[in-house]
Amino acid sequence: MSDSTMKPNKPTPLVEARGLTRFFDVGRGRRVHAVDNVSLTVGEREIVGLVGESGSGKSTFGKTLLGLHDKTAGEVLFRGETLPAKYRSVDYQRLAGNMQMIFQDPYSSLNPRMTVGEIVAEGLRLHAGVSNAMARERVAEWLGRVGLQPDHMSRYPHEFSGGQRQRIGIARALILEPDFVVCDEPISALDVSVQAQVINLLGELKESMGLTLLFIAHDLSMVRYVSDRMAVMYLGSLVEIGRADALYFDPKHPYTEVLIGSNPEPDPELERSRPSTAIQGEIPSPVNVPAGCRFANRCPKVMEVCKTVTPQLIKLKDLDREVACHLYD
Amino acid sequence: MTQATGDLLTVENLNVEFDTYGGIVQAVRGVDFSVAAGETLAIVGESGCGKSVTVQSMMGLIPMPPGRITQGSARLRGQEILGQSRIDGREIRGAQIGMIFQDPMTALNPTMTIGDQIAEPLQVHKGMSRAEAAREAIRLLEVTRIPEAATRAKQYPFEFSGGMLQRAMIAMAIACKPEILIADEPTTALDVTIQAQILDLLQDLQRETGMAIVLITHDLGVVARMADSVAVMYAGKVVERGSVDDIFYRSAHPYTLGLKAAMPSNDPTLKQSLQPIEGSPPDLFSPPPGCGYAPRCPHAMKVCQQQQPPETSLSSTETNRPHGSHCWLHEADSPFKPAELHFIENDSAVEQGAAS
Numbered sequence A: 001m002s003d004s005t006m007k008p009n010k011p012t013p014l015v016e017a018r019g020l021t022r023f024f025d026v027g028r029g030r031r032v033h034a035v036d037n038v039s040l041t042v043g044e045r046e047i048v049g050l051v052g053e054s055g056s057g058k059s060t061f062g063k064t065l066l067g068l069h070d071k072t073a074g075e076v077l078f079r080g081e082t083l084p085a086k087y088r089s090v091d092y093q094r095l096a097g098n099m100q101m102i103f104q105d106p107y108s109s110l111n112p113r114m115t116v117g118e119i120v121a122e123g124l125r126l127h128a129g130v131s132n133a134m135a136r137e138r139v140a141e142w143l144g145r146v147g148l149q150p151d152h153m154s155r156y157p158h159e160f161s162g163g164q165r166q167r168i169g170i171a172r173a174l175i176l177e178p179d180f181v182v183c184d185e186p187i188s189a190l191d192v193s194v195q196a197q198v199i200n201l202l203g204e205l206k207e208s209m210g211l212t213l214l215f216i217a218h219d220l221s222m223v224r225y226v227s228d229r230m231a232v233m234y235l236g237s238l239v240e241i242g243r244a245d246a247l248y249f250d251p252k253h254p255y256t257e258v259l260i261g262s263n264p265e266p267d268p269e270l271e272r273s274r275p276s277t278a279i280q281g282e283i284p285s286p287v288n289v290p291a292g293c294r295f296a297n298r299c300p301k302v303m304e305v306c307k308t309v310t311p312q313l314i315k316l317k318d319l320d321r322e323v324a325c326h327l328y329d
Numbered sequence B: 001m002t003q004a005t006g007d008l009l010t011v012e013n014l015n016v017e018f019d020t021y022g023g024i025v026q027a028v029r030g031v032d033f034s035v036a037a038g039e040t041l042a043i044v045g046e047s048g049c050g051k052s053v054t055v056q057s058m059m060g061l062i063p064m065p066p067g068r069i070t071q072g073s074a075r076l077r078g079q080e081i082l083g084q085s086r087i088d089g090r091e092i093r094g095a096q097i098g099m100i101f102q103d104p105m106t107a108l109n110p111t112m113t114i115g116d117q118i119a120e121p122l123q124v125h126k127g128m129s130r131a132e133a134a135r136e137a138i139r140l141l142e143v144t145r146i147p148e149a150a151t152r153a154k155q156y157p158f159e160f161s162g163g164m165l166q167r168a169m170i171a172m173a174i175a176c177k178p179e180i181l182i183a184d185e186p187t188t189a190l191d192v193t194i195q196a197q198i199l200d201l202l203q204d205l206q207r208e209t210g211m212a213i214v215l216i217t218h219d220l221g222v223v224a225r226m227a228d229s230v231a232v233m234y235a236g237k238v239v240e241r242g243s244v245d246d247i248f249y250r251s252a253h254p255y256t257l258g259l260k261a262a263m264p265s266n267d268p269t270l271k272q273s274l275q276p277i278e279g280s281p282p283d284l285f286s287p288p289p290g291c292g293y294a295p296r297c298p299h300a301m302k303v304c305q306q307q308q309p310p311e312t313s314l315s316s317t318e319t320n321r322p323h324g325s326h327c328w329l330h331e332a333d334s335p336f337k338p339a340e341l342h343f344i345e346n347d348s349a350v351e352q353g354a355a356s
Helices: A058-065 A089-095 A116-127 A131-144 A150-154 A162-174 A192-209 A218-226 A244-249 A254-262 A268-273 B052-058 B085-093 B112-128 B130-143 B150-152 B162-172 B193-210 B220-226 B245-250 B254-262 B302-306 B340-345
Strands: A011-023 A031-043 A047-051 A073-078 A100-102 A180-184 A212-214 A229-233 A237-245 A322-323 B005-020 B023-036 B040-044 B068-075 B099-100 B180-184 B212-217 B229-232 B237-243 B311-314 B323-326
Touching: A011 A212, A011 B340, A031 A047, A031 A073, A031 A212, A031 B180, A047 A058, A047 A218, A058 A212, A058 B005, A089 A218, A100 A162, A100 B052, A100 B162, A116 A131, A116 A150, A116 A162, A131 A162, A180 B052, A192 A218, A212 B023, A218 B052, A229 A244, A237 A244, A237 A254, A237 B130, A254 B023, A254 B193, A254 B302, A268 B220, A268 B245, A322 B254, B005 B112, B005 B212, B023 B052, B023 B068, B023 B180, B023 B212, B040 B052, B040 B130, B040 B323, B052 B068, B052 B212, B085 B112, B099 B162, B112 B130, B112 B150, B112 B162, B130 B150, B130 B162, B162 B193, B162 B237, B180 B193, B193 B212, B193 B220, B212 B220, B229 B245
Parallel strands: A047 A212, A047 A229, A100 A180, A180 A212, B023 B237, B040 B212, B040 B229, B099 B180, B180 B212
Antiparallel strands: A011 A031, A011 A073, A229 A237, A237 A322, B005 B023, B005 B068, B229 B237, B237 B323, B311 B323
8 A cells, every 4th residue: 555645744534535425215205314415534543433323324424435335425535546436346356455344243244154264264365365275374363363262263153252253353354454444333232341352452453553443333432432533423414523532521512412411421420410411302214304404303502593504514713623503603 | 138127129049040952041140139119229230140030030021941930039018029920920010010121112012002002001900991091091101201192102113213112111111100110221222312311201200109210231321320229240140239329439349340440431531441351251051169250350369269259248328228249359368358459440548348
């Protein structure tokens, strides 16, 4: 990989989404607006956390970014190169070595009929033209790097616990030594004590390999802990982006405020002193996207303008923060 | 342990096992806890620790066979509720103890309207007529803050969102004004803003009706938000119990301390690294003879591998919520004292009486 686009001061964006849009037609002329005009930059060696409730489009965004979904509109740039709107098999062939994904469910994302060795070697076989037999050494090395034993190679996924399966998923994604990895809820299915094992493993690998990560999750405390920057999605749109700590402790968008206020902290005194921030209502259907701000019908600070005019992301003065809200017009 | 007076529900030495193709799983291995009227007890632990089996066995929801309650008692106001026939147990289940489940979509009947499902226990337990029960069902949907309750009562579960289904299940569980509501991971499947709504609703209902809540969860944030007292379970046993403040600020058992260290701190000034608990929980087909946590415990001693630790009473901040921990480190001749563990892992000095 060439690093020729590196500029002296500003980190080069490794991956850039410009107005990325993905709609799904669901029949009778109805469309799910899963991801609608999202622009997001992920810098070299950066970890960007993407949070939002179920149905906010965060997983679809991650998959569209990698070409696992075709783009309805907008574009994705990787090291400045525009990637195709619709991937053909040669595109996967070419890009799989650069961009990989770690999935949420370590049970359904591993083929139960393949041995761990075959699962981890598959990328090498398909994308680097290495035979299974030749890949053994690399697979053994990678199983060791993710904290498993090389002799686990001949076993099947059902013989492993959830945490171990997630390690297998990590080895499969990283054996091609990609630059960019989308982690889609990599720890949601795991117990607390095992979550920390997987997070620390990802952190070590990120450092040693110089990885860039998009970390998708709904666990706000964990995303703050892991990420450099944090982006908040609601109903297919980005509502706020900023430095992870600053955004968590000083949210600007009313939705971010509600989301973080609703996250119970493991601290009884803090919980007793916090006012209830529960808001009424639920996330609307992405088929009937409301006009204006998508959060307007639940927003505690809603104004007249919010119901008609869609707010754009604007940069806040003196803050490394972008917010899509009319309160900051 | 002797129980303070006024306990509504007392569970002692509960043991549950299951026959499987792989052998006998000892899912619950001597669980003790008690719940006082009007309080919230959180039973917290990771998957497979036996927290759900514990409450299901109380509710007569364990399929037998393959399940078996081999020992123990559960008394509601002194009356034994384990081992009753299906018919006798009905008086308790549903009427005196209500229960809500993690996944409302599978817990509700997809072929019955929501209103009929809420009305059913009212007809069975309260002897109401169909019409009376239907009216009461609508009132209960209003109590659980479902908008347009009369219309909603005529709908089927698939027409409800996850949060609304959980409200409907709460309406059903509180229909007969139970003294205890058992909530088994009630918000695990929900988004955080909907979780906040449901937790608020449960607290408001508790304030209005005075019912006790037994909350099963793996989320320490939810525990901190809801609980008065806490029982921490690991490998089929309660390893530590006490008031919520004792469990969070004066944690004594190495597993409780380990869980806290494995979670990101909410303190903006420090970004210390997470300390995972290495390894995984023991196999309950052949549970270890000693402490179940010993194989993962950073402070494990020889005795921990060989013998079950007894419960040690620790000084507690709330006299009616005794603080106890099952760990050999609390013994007089152990190399560490719980107070020292606090210096090491909690970074806060707390005096602890280590007498057993």
